[in-house]
Amino acid sequence: MNCVFCDIAAGRRQAAIVYEDEQVVAFHDINPQAPVHVLVIPREHIPGPLAIAAPHEALAGHMLVVAGQVAQDLGIATDGYRLVLNQGTLGGQSVFHLHLHLLGGRRMRWPPG
């Protein structure tokens, strides 16, 4: 199976990594929608938000904790930021490996797309 985010997690494909540990990798989005736009992905291939099942609860929660740590590291935590997960066609999902968008450095509008 060909998955660009599995390749990044495995180091087979370059990315501007800002954080990594045994469970997740965080890197700058190549098509940023805000001054700071980072993706947090699990190393495990989970196809998307809908595939997060009970055995993944701690891992999925860890992605959220890491997003906060990255926000602090990149200096956007105090002013605020938005976290986004897209599922399927209407959600705008483009890569079918779970990824959490962290967007900050500008005022995010409402509705969220």
Added chain:
Amino acid sequence: MNCVFCDIAAGRRQAAIVYEDEQVVAFHDINPQAPVHVLVIPREHIPGPLAIAAPHEALAGHMLVVAGQVAQDLGIATDGYRLVLNQGTLGGQSVFHLHLHLLGGRRMRWPPG
């Protein structure tokens, strides 16, 4: 401390609840931004995404699992949906009790606000 989402979780304030268990409550947003717009909150008062720390990992992940279950229950899972968490001023956070937005039933645009 006065918190509207603590009040909903405790049953002291009405909400159009679609799911609840020991850890979380899900209910329709009173100002919907999509045909389906549900909020998933933890019963525990966590101020926002940045306050999700390691001890909350399973709880935060459970919120994501529940969002997927609610999406299926409300018939928006197959077509897709978006999940959003807002932190602080630039993120557009308006209630300072952690809440996960589940939006679906229409095509979500990019950027996400």
